[in-house]
Amino acid sequence: MSKVNAAENDSELIRTDIRAYLDRYENKELLRFVAVGSVDDGKSTLIGRLLHDTGMVYEDHLLAAKAASNIDGEEIDFSLLTDGLRAEREQGITIDVAYRYFSTDARKFIIADTPGHIQYTRNMVTGASTANVGVILIDARLGVLQQSRRHATIASLLGIPHLAVCVNKMDLTDYDQAGFDNICNEFATFAEDLNFKDVTFFPISALKGTNVVENSKKTPWYTGKSVLKYLETVPVTSDLNREDFRFPIQSVLRPNLDYRGFMGQIASGVLVEGDEVVSLPSGKRSIVKSIDVAGKSIGFASSPQSVCIRLEDEIDSSRGDMLVKADNLPTANRTIHAHLVWMSEDKLDTQKTYLLKHTTNTVRTQVDEVSWKMDMDTLEHVDATEFGLNDIGHATLTCTSALFTDPYTCNRTTGAFVLIDSLTNDTVAAGMVTDSAAQDLDALLKETRAGSAIRPKTQVSPRERHDRLGQRGATIWLTGTPGSGRWALAYALERRLFDMGRTATVVEPLGESLDGVISACKAGTDAGLFVICASRAYKMADRERIRERIGGERFMEVHVNTDTALAQERRPDQDFSEFEPPTSPALETPLDQLRLTDAVKRIVKYLETTSQFERPTR
Numbered sequence: 001m002s003k004v005n006a007a008e009n010d011s012e013l014i015r016t017d018i019r020a021y022l023d024r025y026e027n028k029e030l031l032r033f034v035a036v037g038s039v040d041d042g043k044s045t046l047i048g049r050l051l052h053d054t055g056m057v058y059e060d061h062l063l064a065a066k067a068a069s070n071i072d073g074e075e076i077d078f079s080l081l082t083d084g085l086r087a088e089r090e091q092g093i094t095i096d097v098a099y100r101y102f103s104t105d106a107r108k109f110i111i112a113d114t115p116g117h118i119q120y121t122r123n124m125v126t127g128a129s130t131a132n133v134g135v136i137l138i139d140a141r142l143g144v145l146q147q148s149r150r151h152a153t154i155a156s157l158l159g160i161p162h163l164a165v166c167v168n169k170m171d172l173t174d175y176d177q178a179g180f181d182n183i184c185n186e187f188a189t190f191a192e193d194l195n196f197k198d199v200t201f202f203p204i205s206a207l208k209g210t211n212v213v214e215n216s217k218k219t220p221w222y223t224g225k226s227v228l229k230y231l232e233t234v235p236v237t238s239d240l241n242r243e244d245f246r247f248p249i250q251s252v253l254r255p256n257l258d259y260r261g262f263m264g265q266i267a268s269g270v271l272v273e274g275d276e277v278v279s280l281p282s283g284k285r286s287i288v289k290s291i292d293v294a295g296k297s298i299g300f301a302s303s304p305q306s307v308c309i310r311l312e313d314e315i316d317s318s319r320g321d322m323l324v325k326a327d328n329l330p331t332a333n334r335t336i337h338a339h340l341v342w343m344s345e346d347k348l349d350t351q352k353t354y355l356l357k358h359t360t361n362t363v364r365t366q367v368d369e370v371s372w373k374m375d376m377d378t379l380e381h382v383d384a385t386e387f388g389l390n391d392i393g394h395a396t397l398t399c400t401s402a403l404f405t406d407p408y409t410c411n412r413t414t415g416a417f418v419l420i421d422s423l424t425n426d427t428v429a430a431g432m433v434t435d436s437a438a439q440d441l442d443a444l445l446k447e448t449r450a451g452s453a454i455r456p457k458t459q460v461s462p463r464e465r466h467d468r469l470g471q472r473g474a475t476i477w478l479t480g481t482p483g484s485g486r487w488a489l490a491y492a493l494e495r496r497l498f499d500m501g502r503t504a505t506v507v508e509p510l511g512e513s514l515d516g517v518i519s520a521c522k523a524g525t526d527a528g529l530f531v532i533c534a535s536r537a538y539k540m541a542d543r544e545r546i547r548e549r550i551g552g553e554r555f556m557e558v559h560v561n562t563d564t565a566l567a568q569e570r571r572p573d574q575d576f577s578e579f580e581p582p583t584s585p586a587l588e589t590p591l592d593q594l595r596l597t598d599a600v601k602r603i604v605k606y607l608e609t610t611s612q613f614e615r616p617t618r
Contacts, residue, residue, distance in 0.1 A: 028103065028106075028107055028108045029106075029107050029108070029236060029237065030107065030108045030109075030110065030236075031107050031108070031109050031110075031132050031133065031231060031234070031236050032109075032110045032111075032112070032130050032131045032132050032133075033109065033110075033111060033112070033131055033132060033133040033134070033135055033164075033231060034111075034112040034114055034124075034127045034128040034131040034133075034134055034135065034155070034160070035047055035111065035112070035113050035114065035135045035136075035137065036114055036124060036128065036134060036135070036136050036137075036151040036152075036154075036155060037136050037137035037138065037147070037148060037151060038137075038138075038139070038142075038145050038147035038148055038151075039147070040139075041137040041138060041139050041168055042137050042139075042168040042169065042206045042207070043113055043114070043135075043137050044078070044081075044098070044113050045077075045078045045206040045207055046078075046135070046137060046166065046168065046204070046206035046212065046227070047078075047081070047098075047100060047111050047113050048065075048077075048078025048080065048081035048206075049078045049206050049207075049209055049212050049213070050102065050111070050212065050213065050227070050228060051081055051100060051102055052076070052078060052081065053209060053212065053213040053228075054102050054103075054104060054213065054228070056100075056101075056102035056103075057081055061081065062076075062081075064080075065077065065078075065080040065081055068080055078206065078207065081100075098112070098113040099111065099112055099113075099127075100113070104228070104232060106232035106233070107231070107232055109231065112127030112128065112131065113127075114126075114127040114128065121154070121341070121376075121390035121392070122341065122342075122343040122389070122390055124151070124154065125154065125158065125341045125343070125430060126343075126430075128154065128155055128158050128160060129158055129416070129430065130412075131155075131158075131160050132160070132161065132162065132234075132236050132239060133160065133161075133162045133163070133164060133231065133234060134152075134155040134160040134162070134163045134164070135163075135164045135166060135227070136148060136151055136152055136155070136163060136164070136165050136166070137166045137167075137168045137206075138165060138166070138167050138168065138183060138187070139168060139169055140167050140168060140169045140170050140172065140173045140176075140179060140180065140183070140203075141169060141172055141173060143182070143183055143186065144183060144186045144187050144190070146377065148187070149190055149379060150376060150379065152187075152190070152191060152194060153194065153374075153379055154392065155196075156194035156195045156196060157339060157392070157432070158432070159195075159408055159409060159412050159432070160196070161196065161197045161198075161239045162196065162197055162198055162200075162234050162239075163191070163196045163198070163199045163200070164200050164202060164227065164230060164231075164234075165184070165187055165199060165200065165201045165202070166202045166204050166206075166227060167180050167183050167184070167201065167202065167203050167204065168204055168205065168206050169205060169206075169207075170203045170204060170205050170210060170218075170219070171205040171207070171208050171210065171218075175203065175210075175218050175219050177203075177219075177221045177222075180201075180203045183201075184201045187199070187201075188201075195409065197239075200224070200230060201224075202222075202224065202225075202226075202227050202230070203219050203222050204227060211226050211227065212226060212227050212228065213226055213227075213228045214226055214228075215229075240268070240302075240303055240304075241268035241269065241303065241410065241411050242268070242269060242270055242302065242303070243268075243269060243328070244268050244269050244324075244328055244330070244406060244410070244411060244414075245266075245268065245269030245270065245271055245275075245277075245323075245324055245325045245328060246266070246267040246268045246269060246322060246324060246330065246359075246404075246406070246411065246413065246414050247262070247264055247266055247267065247271070247277075247309065247322060247323040247324070248264055248265075248267060248320075248321075248322050248359035248360040248361070248413075248414075249262045249263070249264050249317055249318065249319055249320070249321045249322065249323065249360060250263050250264035250265070250319060250360050251263045251264075251319055252317070252318055252319075253308055259310070260310065260314065261290075261292060261308035261309060261310045262308065262309045262310075262311075262317060262323065263306075263307075263308045263309075264306065264307075264360065265303075265304055265305070265306045265307075266301060266302060266303040266304060266305050266306075266307065267303060267304075267359065267411065267413035267414055268303045268406075268411050268413060268414070269302070269303060269325075269328075270300070270301070270302040270303075271288060271291060271300070271301050271302070271307075271309070272288070272291075272299065272300050273288050273289070273290060273291060273297070273299050273300070274287060274288060275287070275288045275325065276288075276325065276326060277309075277311070277323045277324065277325060277326075278323070278324055278325065278326045278329075278441070279315050279317045279321055279322075279323055280321060280322045280323075280324060280330075280332070280404050280444070280448065281321065281332075281402065281404075281445070281448040281449070282315065282316065282317065282321070283441065283445045283448075284313070284315045284316075284317075285326065286311040286312050286313040286315055287311065287312040287313075288309060288310075288311060288312075289310045289311055289312045290309075290310040291307050291308075291309055291310075292307065292308040292309075292310065293305070293306075293307055293308070303413075309323065319360050319361075320360050320361035320362070321361075322359070322361075322404050324404070326441060329439060329440070329441060329444055330404040330405055330406050330414060330436070330444075331404070331405055331406070331436035331439055331444070332402040332403070332404055332439060332443075332444040332445075332447040332448045333399075333402055333403055333405050333433075333436065333447070334398060334399050334400075334401065334402050334403075334447065334450065335368075335396065335397070335398050335399075336356075336365075336396070336397045336398075336399065336403065336405070336417075336431070336433060337394070337395075337396055337397075337433070337434050337435055338394070338395060338397065338408075338417070338431040338432055338433050338434055339392065339393070339394055339408075339431065339432045339434060340387060340391075340392070340393060340394070340395050340419075340429045340430070340431050341390075341391075341392050341429060341430045341431075342387035342388060342389060342390065342391045342392075342393075342428065342429050343389070343390075343427060343428060343429055343430060344389065344421065344426060344427075344428035344429070345389050346421070346428065347386050347387065347388045347389075348367060348370070348386045348387040348388075348428075348429075349461050349463045349464070350366070350367050350368075350370075350385075350386070351461035351462060351463065352366070352460065352461030352463065352464055353365060353366045353422075354366070354367070354419045354420060354421060354422065354428065354429075355419070355420040355421075355422050356397070356399060356403075356417050356418075356419055356420075356431075357417060357418050357419075357420060358403050358405070358414075358416075358417040359404075359413065359414060361403065362420075363399045363400050363401050363403065364399070364400045364422075365397045365398060365399045365400070365419070366397065366398055367395050367396070367397050368395075368396045368397065368398050369395060369396045370384050370385055370386060370387065370393060370394075370395045371393065371394040371395060371396065372384055372393050372394055373387060373391050373392060373393030373394075374391075374392045374393060376390075376392075381393075381394075387429070394434065397431075401448075402447050402448045402450070403417075405433045405436050406433070406436055407433055407434065407435055407436050408432035408433050408434065415432060415433040415436075416430070416431065416432055416433070417430075417431045417433075418430050418431065419431065423460075423464055423467075423468075462526075462528070465527065465528035466528065468528070469503055469528045469529075470501075470502075471502055471503065471528060471530065471612060471613060471614075472528065472554075472611060472612040472613075472614075473524065473525035473526060473527060473528040473529050473530070473531070473554060473612070474525060474530055474531070474554050474555070474556055474607075474610070474612040475521045475522075475524075475525050475531045475532075475533065475546070475550050475554060475555050475556065476493070476530060476531065476532045476533070476556045476558060476603065476607075477521075477533055477534075477537070477543065477546060477555065477556065477557050477558065478490055478532070478533065478534040478558050478560050479537065479543060479557055479558065479559050479560065479581075479582055479585065480534070480559065480560030480561065480562060480567075481562070481564060481567045481574075481576055481579050482567060482570075482571040482574035482576065483562070483566070483567035483568065483569075483570035483571035483574065484560045484561070484562040484567050484591065485560060485562055485591040485596070486534035486560040487534045488596060489534070489560060489589065489591065489596060489599055489600070490506050490532045490533070490534045491506055492596050492597070492599075492600050493532055493600050493603055493604075494506050494532055496600045496601075496604060497530055497604070500604070502530060503528070503529050503530065504529060504530035504531070504532060505524060505529055505530075505531060505532070506532045506533070506534075507520045507521055507524065507531055507532070507533045507535070508535075509535045509536070514535070514536075514537060514542060517533060517535045518545070518546050518549050518550070521533055521546070521550060522549055522550050525550055525551075525554050530607075530612075534560075538578045538579045538580060539578070539580055540580045540582065540583075543557060543582065553611075554612070556586045556587075556606075556607075556610075557582055557585045557586055558585060558586060558587045558588075558589055558603060559581065559582050559585035559587070559588045559589070560589050560590075560591060560599075561581070561588050561589070561590045562590055562591045562592045563590070563592040564576065566592050586606060587602060587603060587606050589602055589603065
């Protein structure tokens with residue numbers, strides 16, 4: 001049956017028997033594939049050709065694409081069927097991930113057309129993360145480029161099992177078999193070190209339709225399948241993990257006193273009524289009483305079905321817990337070793353904690369160490385201490401409580417997670433667990449019940465405080481003799497900074513020891529405030545101790561060097577012999593020579609030259 005006849009039959013079935021049409025397509029196997037490759041290698045054109053030739057383009061969309069096409073000798077630019085963003089059409093490239101859907105008699109398909117530019121790596125990762133097949137395009141004239149290797153490496157890292165290498169624009173090389181073979185041999189040698197189950201090569205012309213939907217007579221030397229035939233027949237079910245039963249609980253269904261079920265999607269494995277399961281982290285065991293879908297018991301279920309599981313016993317489990325089988329356990333980990341793809345314009349901040357979302361569970365985590373990141377030009381691992389936008393590398397993370405994980409290569413659901421910035425709620429990274437050690441149930445429960453592996457510390461980093469307050473904390477210590485006017489200056493400075501939109505406070509001793517005052521100043525400085533203090537610290541050794549405790553770059557000493565005779569006149573009851581004037585203060589403000597307002601302006605002007613006063617740049 002031709003594709004046109006199949007589309008006509010579908011239309012007739014929709015008009016006459018919609019239920020039969022839905023039943024026909026409901027049980028079709030679903031395949032997700034992602035198109036990747038270098039810029040202008042023809043990814044969007046290939047997808048547009050697939051949609052067009054399978055009759056999956058709406059008439060008005062097709063007419064609009066024909067009207068916008070501007071290719072000599074061609075009626076339609078097939079890339080316009082997928083490149084929907086205006087910026088993409090203006091630049092002639094794919095920026096965002098474009099999703100398209102189509103079906104044939106054999107399967108249903110979800111296509112992700114992803115960007116080729118290196119600066120949109122995060123977009124490519126998003127589109128490829130759930131794919132069963134990666135379709136990579138290579139320009140027959142240019143051969144295997146570094147971008148081709150980069151995209152194949154990322155596809156392998158993301159666990160895509162099958163790779164289809166489409167050598168495109170063969171029409172521009174007169175369908176030269178030797179050129180095609182050379183590209184295949186070069187790419188196959190490179191792919192030997194990657195983790196694909198299989199790599200299949202196709203000589204195509206996406207624009208002309210050669211070997212895309214049907215095999216073409218223009219390549220009589222090619223005896224393989226067309227791209228569509230490959231997509232219809234490549235094994236998908238066998239890629240599913242049927243061995244390790246993992247059921248992250250999404251919610252608890254309790255419509256009445258006689259019904260209590262755990263709802264969620266089976267991440268991997270199979271489940272049969274009567275199986276014994278263990279609820280993690282409690283370790284409680286029970287027997288599966290029923291597996292329900294739409295209110296009916298189905299007796300048997302497997303990934304990736306969404307079901308409601310009822311147990312024989314009342315077990316206190318909720319969202320974030322996981323049902324598994326006692327003889328096949330995940331690993332309970334508080335320390336996670338994982339590949340990370342950094343997806344945020346804000347760099348990794350190792351001084352703060354992030355939210356880690358794993359299956360239906362969310363915990364707080366911190367990145368302890370960056371092992372390496374990938375040089376996107378050479379694909380080599382290089383030493384690194386942080387991640388920036390589109391960086392890919394390996395890191396060690398520590399969580400507040402244990403996660404139940406499997407290696408990503410074994411389970412793409414329980415081996416994957418995302419990091420979320422708790423301040424902005426942005427997803428900043430995607431992670432893939434690289435290793436998990438085998439554990440028995442006792443060891444797993446011991447790890448689960450252990451205390452947090454994160455050393456207690458603030459969950460707000462200096463960078464976040466800077467972003468929020470627009471300043472970096474500092475202690476402004478006003479040094480001077482009794483009667484010098486340093487306390488009046490302290491409060492005048494506080495007022496001026498407040499009026500400027502800055503956050504400042506004066507710390508008064510109130511009978512505290514010097515150590516207590518230092519602790520208060522440090523706490524305020526750590527919180528990102530301008531802390532102003534004029535407490536007694538007459539000895540140089542005392543002020544050096546303050547500087548050391550707070551940090552030299554965050555400590556600013558202002559010598560309020562008012563004339564000693566005037567100060568003694570003001571405070572005749574005080575002993576001036578203990579005072580040791582600073583030898584190298586940041587500023588001097590003699591209040592017998594400067595008005596109070598002028599002294600404040602001098603301090604503010606100095607602050608404006610320091611990094612503490614700068615606004616964050618994004």
